[in-house]
Amino acid sequence: MLEIKNLHLEVENKEILKGVSLKIEKNEIVAVMGPNGSGKTSLSYAIMGHPNYKITKGEILFNGKKINELDPSERAKLGIFLSFQYPVEISGVTVSNFLRAALKNAKNKIYSLIEYKKLLIKHMNLLNIDSSFKDRYLNEGFSGGEKKRFETLQMSILEPKLAVIDEVDSGLDIDSLNIVADNIKKIQKKNKMGILIITHYDRILEYIKPDKVLIFDKGKIIKIGDKKLVKEIESKGYKDF
Ligand SMILES: Nc1ncnc2c1ncn2[C@@H]1O[C@H](COP(=O)(O)OP(=O)(O)OP(=O)(O)O)[C@@H](O)[C@H]1O
Ligand SMILES: [Mg+2]
Numbered sequence: 001m002l003e004i005k006n007l008h009l010e011v012e013n014k015e016i017l018k019g020v021s022l023k024i025e026k027n028e029i030v031a032v033m034g035p036n037g038s039g040k041t042s043l044s045y046a047i048m049g050h051p052n053y054k055i056t057k058g059e060i061l062f063n064g065k066k067i068n069e070l071d072p073s074e075r076a077k078l079g080i081f082l083s084f085q086y087p088v089e090i091s092g093v094t095v096s097n098f099l100r101a102a103l104k105n106a107k108n109k110i111y112s113l114i115e116y117k118k119l120l121i122k123h124m125n126l127l128n129i130d131s132s133f134k135d136r137y138l139n140e141g142f143s144g145g146e147k148k149r150f151e152t153l154q155m156s157i158l159e160p161k162l163a164v165i166d167e168v169d170s171g172l173d174i175d176s177l178n179i180v181a182d183n184i185k186k187i188q189k190k191n192k193m194g195i196l197i198i199t200h201y202d203r204i205l206e207y208i209k210p211d212k213v214l215i216f217d218k219g220k221i222i223k224i225g226d227k228k229l230v231k232e233i234e235s236k237g238y239k240d241f
Contacts, residue, residue: 001024001025001026001028001062001063001161001162001194002022002023002024002047002060002061002062002080002162002194002196003022003023003060003061003062004020004021004022004023004047004058004059004060004061005021005058005059005060005061006019006020006021006057006058006059007019007020007021007043007046007055007057007058007059007060008055008056008057008058009039009042009043009046009053009054009055009056009219010053010054010056011042011052011053011054012052015056015219016039016042016053016219017039017042017043017046017219017220018218018219018220019057019058019220020039020043020058020219020220020221021058021221022214022221024162024194024195024196025194026161026192026193026194027188027192027193027194028194028195028211028212029188029194029195029197029208029209029210029211029212030194030195030196030197030210030211030212030213030214031197031198031199031205031210031212031213031214031230032196032197032198032199032213032214032215032216033198033199033200033213033214033215033216033229033230033233034215034216034217034222034238035216035217035238038216038217038218038219039216039218039219039220040166040198040216041166041198042219043198043216044082044164044166044196044198045082046060047060047075047080047082047164047196048072048075048080048082048164049067049070049071049072049074049075050072051071055068062075062078062080062162063078065078073105076102076105076106076158076160077105077106077107077108078161079106079159079160079161079162080160080161080162080164081154081155081158081160081162081163081164082163082164082166083151083154083155083163083164083165083166083168091137091138091140092137093137093138094134094135094136094137094138095133095134095135095136095137095138095150095153096117096120096134096135098138099120099153099154099157100116100120102154102157102158103116103157103158106158106160107158119157120134120157123153123156123157124153126156126186127149127152127153127156127183127186128179128183129149129153133146133149133150133153138150144170144171144172145171145172145173145176145180148168148172148176148180149176149179149180149183151168152168152180152183152184152187155184155187156183156186156187159187159191159193160191160193161191161193161194162193162194162195162196163184163187163188163193163194163195163196164195164196164198165184165195165196165197165198166198167198167199167200168180168184168197168199168204169181169199169201169203169204170200177203177204178207181204181207181208182207184207184208185207185208188208195208197210201234202230202231202233202234205227205230209227210226210227210230211226212224212225212226213225213226213227213229213230215229215233215238215241217238217241222241223241
């Protein structure tokens with residue numbers, strides 16, 4: 001589904017990714033690990049089409065189509081979803097209104113208010129999110145855990161084909177982590193979506209079990225393995241890789 005070939009990425013005239021190649025199939029979960037500053041978030045921005053991250057070489061293919069030049073909203077329409085490491089606040093826009101607009105953009109489908117409310121409630125129930133949540137302003141005053149829950153709600157309603165999930169587990173207490181991980185798993189199972197999950201910890205990967213684990217260092221993939229790699233990193237760190 002997603003294929004990245006020899007990707008070189010530059011930001012502020014600095015080369016950040018130095019020839020990254022990977023593939024993610026439908027229903028496949030790929031974990032990306034690696035030390036701080038190794039280029040993981042930059043990879044997710046490149047997949048989503050962040051304008052400041054320039055592809056200088058290589059290509060990104062989605063279902064066989066080259067998407068290097070597409071803007072983020074066109075990529076969302078193809079079914080690519082990015083959950084941010086640092087989500088933004090948008091004042092004056094409620095969760096409900098934001099999601100309605102996102103749905104319209106990504107799915108080109110306009111729901112009547114009644115249909116939309118029904119759909120939203122269905123997804124909120126699925127993820128055990130309290131109904132008052134929909135009327136709050138987006139990320140304003142959200143706790144870390146609420147922000148992450150919002151992202152899973154967005155993922156649930158948009159039903160992407162590929163979700164790129166960047167450190168969704170950072171700053172979550174154990175109970176919130178369990179809920180968020182469980183919700184991502186539910187959505188993944190339901191939609192058979194591919195996942196690229198960036199994390200520093202093995203805990204979330206015990207729920208969202210990766211088929212493949214990639215280790216990044218200095219803008220390159222330095223090792224490819226399976227779940228066992230995660231335990232190795234947990235006990236020894238990155239120095240042996
Ligand atoms: N907008 C930017 N301007 C300047 N440098 C940047 C920018 N974005 C990324 N970089 C640099 O690119 C490198 C990779 O950053 P990136 O955020 O991709 O790392 P990461 O692997 O996600 O790290 P972490 O685990 O800390 O989240 C770092 O050296 C970072 O400083
Ligand atoms: Mg990062």
